[in-house]
Amino acid sequence: MKMHWLAVPFVTAALASAAPALAWEPTKPIEIVVPFSAGGASDQMARTIQGIIQKHQLTTQPIIVINKPAAGGAEGMLDIQKSAGDPHKLITTSSGIFMTPMATKLPLNWTDYTPVAMMAQDSFVLWVNAKSPHKTAGDFMEAAKKASPPLKIGGTSSKREDNLIVFAMEKQIGAKFAYIPYTSGGQASTQLSGGHVEANTNNPAEDLANWRGGATRPICVFADQPMVYRDKVTENASWADIPTCTSQGLNVSYQMLRGMFMPGKVTKDQQAFYVNMFKKVSETQEWKDYLARNALVGDYRDGEAFVSFLKADEEKHARLMSEAGFMAK
Amino acid sequence: MDDFSSLLAGFQIALSWHNIGFMALGVILGIVVGVLPGLGGPNGVAILLPLTFGMDPTSAIILLSSIYWGALFGGAITSILFNIPGEAWSVATTFDGYPMAIRGHAAEALTAAFTASFIGALSGVVLITFVAPLVASFALRFGPAEFFAVFLLTFCSFVGMGRDNRAKIITSLCIGFLLAAVGLDSISGDLRMTFGSTELMRGFDFLVVVIGLFGIGEILLTAEEGLVFKGKHAKIDLKVVLKTWASLPRYWLTLVRSCVVGMWMGVTPGGAIAASFMGYGLAKRFSKRGAHFGKGEIEGVLAPETAAHAAGTSALLPMLALGIPGSATAAVLLGGLLVWGLQPGPMLFVEQKDFVWGLIASMYLGNLAGLIIVLATVPLFAAVMRIPFSFVAPVILIVCAIGAYTISNSVFDIWVMLGFGILGYIFKKLDYPLAPLVLALVLGDRAEDAFRQALLGSAGSLDVFWANGLVSGLVIVALVLLLWGPITDAIAALGRRNESAKAAKAAE
Amino acid sequence: MSQPTNTTDEPRGLPRRSVEILVALTLIALAGVVLYDSHGRGAGWDGGPQNGFFPARVGWIFLAAAVFVLWQSFRTESGIFVTYGQLGQVARVLGPLVLFVALIGPLGLYVAAAIFIVAFMGVVGGSRWWSILLTAVIVPIACFWIFELQFRVPLPKGPLEAALGY
Known part of the structure; x- marks a missing residue:
């Protein structure tokens, strides 16, 4: 963290080539796509996670946060959908992952992505x-x-x-x-x-x-x-x-999930790397401080627990959206 | 006077050696970021943000806000030299800045732009220093109806003045409004005019359109006239700076007007972009040389730059005092504040005095440092005009393409830019004015949103635009400005009739 | 900028009136598309404007203005919009530029930029071959250094960058 910013790429490149031990390690900078504009709650979460990962050196590669807010977040989601198989991309999600496709009829579905971890739930x-x-x-x-x-x-x-x-x-x-x-x-x-x-x-x-x-x-x-x-x-x-x-x-x-997804078609090892990384993030003091500051409900889930949560949540939203008449015709 | 001593303490914090170092570093990085259209201020700040986590918050915010100042200054450089606005608020600077550069006055235009930026920013900081709480509570009086009235005022102060072909002004304005409407409609949550295309769903980004219309369009026009740069015999030495300064007091009225417009638009979150257009529009209407605007009038550079920077700086006030970011860069800075455990909002001024006053002091010093650094680079940038066209043009075009791409990481946007480049070339030759298109594109959907939000609240009754003194006042001023031309004509005509009546009487 | 008085060597070119009419017709067609879309989605007033209300109103004004421009173009004197010589100059810039944008997809921005520089400087002329090559190598590398390495802005990359491990 104390490294000069100009020096970072060179040093990290050296580290990356020196440590190929684990099952899978990122080899390029990791992009976190935020489907909301800079300064919003999702953006703050992504930038907090970025800070924690870099501070605790949870990966050798730099993390880049990219905002793709257009069309209610659909822009970011479509981008991840197109990047199937790319293990250097992540997307922060909220309930929007169900609601945007329902309201706009865009061809998007969370099952096209690889669930990594649920970080918290947000209250209203x-x-x-x-x-x-x-x-x-x-x-x-x-x-x-x-x-x-x-x-x-x-x-x-x-x-x-x-x-x-x-x-x-x-x-x-x-x-x-x-x-x-x-x-x-x-x-x-x-x-x-x-x-x-x-x-x-x-x-x-x-x-x-x-x-x-x-x-x-x-x-x-x-x-x-x-x-x-x-x-x-x-x-x-x-x-x-x-x-x-x-x-x-x-x-x-009503509560809203805040989680992390990867593009579809990534390998088990690649998914495991990020699950492991976010589990570590969720255990840091900085993360707990962040949860307390924003009054988020700490509810870390990964693997099967996350998937079954998503399934139940999707059904709930489909019901709520059609009752309210928000579904696209 | 409690505030004044706090400010002095703030200067002491900001004036330590390492903070001055951060300031200079930030300004230089900011200029680089501002000159390359692919790297906006938000980008630069966002990239450096994580590196500042280890620093103490005051130094960190000094570094980051200096990038912001540098980027504000840098945006004007490409506008003047190549007709490519580096930032959205420097579009209005191209209207007279670029013609000045063509006529060989690039150095004067740059000096004027930088000095105007400084004056504008300074007026914004003074506002923040002395009347922050008062102004913050004024900003709270702006609901949807008031926002709509502000946008209406901006349109009216800018449009309806031209002696250009009226049908073409209206056409251009309509194109802007329609482009702004493409994509997700935030009030209904539905997609509009996308025709099933996922690329169009994103809508047309302002900068992509502007880089095309102005930047690419201008290069095509240049190419037509023989593949050389116009105005390459710019005189470049530092004496130009002093000469330009000596001419500035003459334009005090324009400067003051733009400062007021800018501060007002920054606080009432109308924003720097709206402010720059309004500053330009008002200067054109009320200046004695208004008819010469667009042909390289120094006043046409001073007015929008002063207004944009007064607004850009004042926009930090709502961020600090209310926690609403006034711009994308401010939003990233806001994220930074939160990471350092500082909660922007009404309590920041009470709980984090050192930090707030350190930041305010750094605004004074950062802008001064910025002015000195950019003025020193005037000869350097003006010299770029001497490099042969066949070297510079491809570089400009590549940088434009990068700029269009990075806005939303889409190759489609590069095609859009190219399309608008050709459109810009044709429109310019057919005398369609481009400015109304750009203004409608940037403010059109916001004006529509505000209008519809207001009507949702009033259950569809239009009375909401006459509901209180503030909103009706704004609407009346807007209408007066729109009809200013006919009104002055009528007064003049009336005067003439009296004259001729008197003359007739005298003759009898 | 288009001075019809400039009748020196090349008086031949595209007539201004034809271009004016073509543009007006295109705009009228666009207005038609806008109106079709807006009225299709609902352009009425349902306790406040519906989402097609404004685009539809603007669309009608747009249509009227474009028709007026079309009518005007028949009444005004036609000059030369652009001479064929000038059009050739514009094509020399536009051609390589279109090639550049088309190549960004398959080859990545950096390689496309190198090809663009060679094509552009070659077509425009006036430069020695070695200075063209030097520019074509230095500019993409400088861009790569600034955007990719320093500011971490990922730009489109192609097979060459992949082979080099980026």
């Missing part, structure tokens, strides 16, 4: 402006039933996670919301703190800054269990203090 929280009169999910729902025009809820993208949650809320209470899609969770957070929407359904990390700054306030987390992080985040609250929406009579829970 119902946030309101700090000055909002609503204290509980019950208050908010009552207000939504009376509101005309409908209450505005901000989120990221259309026909994606946030949109699904809002749809599920509408179904629960039989009232309409005006869902406003923004390009990023950061924008949704700023718009909420400016009072342009009544609520948003951001991930914890996306609204953390405004919560600490006293501009927004969490109402409840869309999960069956409260979050586990007990360290104070603001002056008098921690992530664990946020009640679940279920406990407040709003029966919606």
